Amino acid sequence: MIEVKDLHKSFNGVEILKGISTTFEKGKTNLIIGQSGSGKTVFLKCLLGLFNYESGSIAYDGNVFFNLTEDEKRNLRAKIGMVFQGSALFDSMTIAQNVMFPLKMFTKQSKSEMEDRVNFVLKRVNLDNAHNKMPSEASGGMQKRVAIARAIVNNPKYLFCDEPNSGLDPKTSIVIDNLIQEITDEYQIITVINSHDMNSVMEIGEKIVFLKNGLKEWEGSKETIFKTDNEAVTDFVYSSNLFKKVRKMYIDENS
Known part of the structure; x- marks a missing residue:
């Protein structure tokens, strides 16, 4: 499990992350979503140990990252896999x-x-x-x-993906989503995906963390996201007519 407690991160006196707490479990596809500027990328880089933070903690299976020795950090990094937004192949x-x-x-x-x-x-x-x-x-x-x-x-024990569907057509995006989910389940990896793609959320969102202005505004699953009355979430999720129709169909079928 990755456990995040009261995480704060600032740049030049401007607070970007404002006390985020959550957990990410193994064998699940955990998605971080939110609009541009919500803090998603900064949060992901903190999880990866690329950014220091002012307060709070991030623990990998009970081991707080910044309490580890350099050798222990290297051993942890060897257990981390990363899929970059642009693939980043040589x-x-x-x-x-x-x-x-x-x-x-x-x-x-x-x-x-x-x-x-x-x-x-x-x-x-x-x-x-x-x-x-x-x-x-x-x-x-x-x-x-x-x-x-x-x-x-x-x-790896931990797999991080930064916008893995960026630049892909919808059909290929579904293939990539399903591959990530299959690998997560097959190898019982803790997978964390940074995404703005609602199709990915509805395809593989077993745990969803929604950020807004550096705060964890909501968390749940692809099933419960349809039921929330949180206005910030519904504005983000149903910004297109397609998802408004999907939500209505879901509510009608489950009422």
């Missing part, structure tokens, strides 16, 4: 080399062991024959699957 490396990169950085495996692991994860994301392609030869959806393969190659 242009000069093949797909197989991109996926192998974390193994070279964090393990002492032999070349054959690393190759076996790369083969396994590429097959898991349905890229069996893509090893020798360059990122420039891959579609956007393919690059995202490579990024997911790289993120899970070290058998």
Whole structure:
């Protein structure tokens, strides 16, 4: 479990996170949502240990990050997988080399062991024959699957995804959402996804944390988000006519 308690973060005297408390459990897809400027990205970077914060705490399975020694922090980082918004693949490396990169950085495996692991994860994301392609030869959806393969190659306990569907068409977005959820459940990973995509929320939102102006305005699931009377949440969720219709259908079916 990742446990966040009363987290505060400021930049140049301006408070961005204003006392956020929540938990993220293993085997669940946990989504952080909110409008631009709500604090989502800052919150995610605090969770990753990239930003210091003024007060509060973040504990990974009971271990408060900033109480750890440098060696302990390195060991924790080796257990973290990250899918970046733009995939962040190395242009000069093949797909197989991109996926192998974390193994070279964090393990002492032999070349054959690393190759076996790369083969396994590429097959898991349905890229069996893509090893020798360059990122420039891959579609956007393919690059995202490579990024997911790289993120899970070290058998992480924690998986973070920053806008994993950014720039993808709706059909490919659903494929990526389902892949992330399958991997989360299969390997019982603690997965935290930063997203503004309501389709992702409704597809895989087992735990949803809604931020507004640096505060946790609401949390729940994709089922309970339809039932909330929180005005900030309903304004965000039902800003399109599509989701207004979906909500009405859901209420009618469950009334």
